[in-house]
Amino acid sequence: MNQELVISELRAKAGEKKQGLINILDTKTQMPITIINGKNDGNTVLITAGVHGCEYPCIKTAIELAKEIDPQKVSGSIIIVHPVNTQGFIGRNAAIVPEDNKNILRVFPGDKNGTISEKIAYFITNELISKADFYFDIHGGDLHEDLVPHIYYPGMADSKVMEKSIKLAKHFNVEYFVKSNTTNGSYTSAAINKNIPSLLIERGSCGLCKDDDVKAYKKDMLNILSVLDILNYNKTDNDCTPKEIKEAKYLDSLSEGCWTCFVKAGESVKKGEKLGEITDYFGNVLDTYYADFDGVVLYNTVAFSVTKGSSLVAYGRI
Incomplete structure (x- = not known):
């Protein structure tokens, strides 16, 4: 059993949940994080939301999951970031971190001596991804985007990691899962450099925070936590089986x-x-x-x- 889960100054003993704002390396930039250390043994799941600050349904989903999940029903541990890009969220800046005008998703695995976006990516890589057995980076349509719910899996990862990622993608209630050939995103970097099964999920559109999207997102995330035997939750049936786009x-x-x-x-x-x-x-x-x-x-x-x-x-x- 993981007797204590530690992320920076946050510490949670078995059966505890802790929440707080964590400073990114040597900066004053803070990131809201919830750590849930389960009562029983199991794997660790990392969920990051709001890498893009105006993708609202995923952020609200993460906030609600972090608040509602009971550590007494968890086997293993769950790390939730909600949101990653607080500066973009507050400033309503689509896609980028306003301080350096960079897209966090394009600078992984990051640089501890780089700009703020690169430091955020470095922190996620070395403080969060390094502790995870599975990683889900949840997204949605930004202020300028419309989309159909779909999932990206890491097509450039080791075959076993890719296969595990695809298997997980099939449990989501979305229409499509897509092979990604990128190498510098958060989930692709995790899969390629850390051999961690990872997915990027897209749901929601046009910077809107609709209740239906949040409910659907929560259902997906609770289901996948159940599939991984991390959360004691009765998995619900999906409306569709996702088709693969290679x-x-x-x-x-x-x-x-x-x-x-x-x-x-x-x-x-x-x-x-x-x-x-x-x-x-x-x-x-x-x-x-x-x-x-x-x-x-x-x-x-x-x-x-x-x-x-x-x-x-x-x-x-x-």
Whole structure:
């Protein structure tokens, strides 16, 4: 049995829950963390929410889980961060940490001597992920994004880690799970560098915090904790079985300008179909984007304004 779970100055003995604001390394930046040290033996699960500060359903889900889970019903331990990016949350800054204008999800495994985003990533890697047996990074549609609920699994990890991650993904009540070939995200870094089965889950859209999304998210997270025998909880049935997407296309803006999207999240698209276009301020078309293959739209930018290099549409081949 884990007699004491320690994260920085937070300490929880077996059967205890502790919550507090933790300073990130040598900075004044604080992160709200809940540690739940179960009454019985078991694995450790890490859940991070709000890496992007305006993805609200996942943050509320994490807050409610942290408040409601009883350590007496836990075997093992649960570490919950809610949210990771407090600066972005308070400032309503989509995707980035305002102090350094970086996306935390793009700087893992981090740097203890780097900017604040890199220090946050370093802290998560070395203080949290290092203690975990399983890792779930929960997300949702940012202020400018619409999406269909889906999951990413680490496609570049060791085959056994990837297989375990896929097995876990199939327990979620989402329509699709997607092979990810990135290597510098939080969950991919955990899977590749630490050999920890990990997933990134997407649910919610457009910076809205809808009760239905939070309820669905909580159901998913409670179910997966039950599947892992970490929480004494009666698993509920899902409405759908997720389909695998092994090939996905991510379109980024080639220009700064005005974006019009012709497709919606969850819709099917055909090869050659026009997905959207960017115009200048006079309505002159700068760039037009077409589908390279038949697939389904995973997410799309709903904002009218876009910057060069920003995300526009993601779609996958089923």
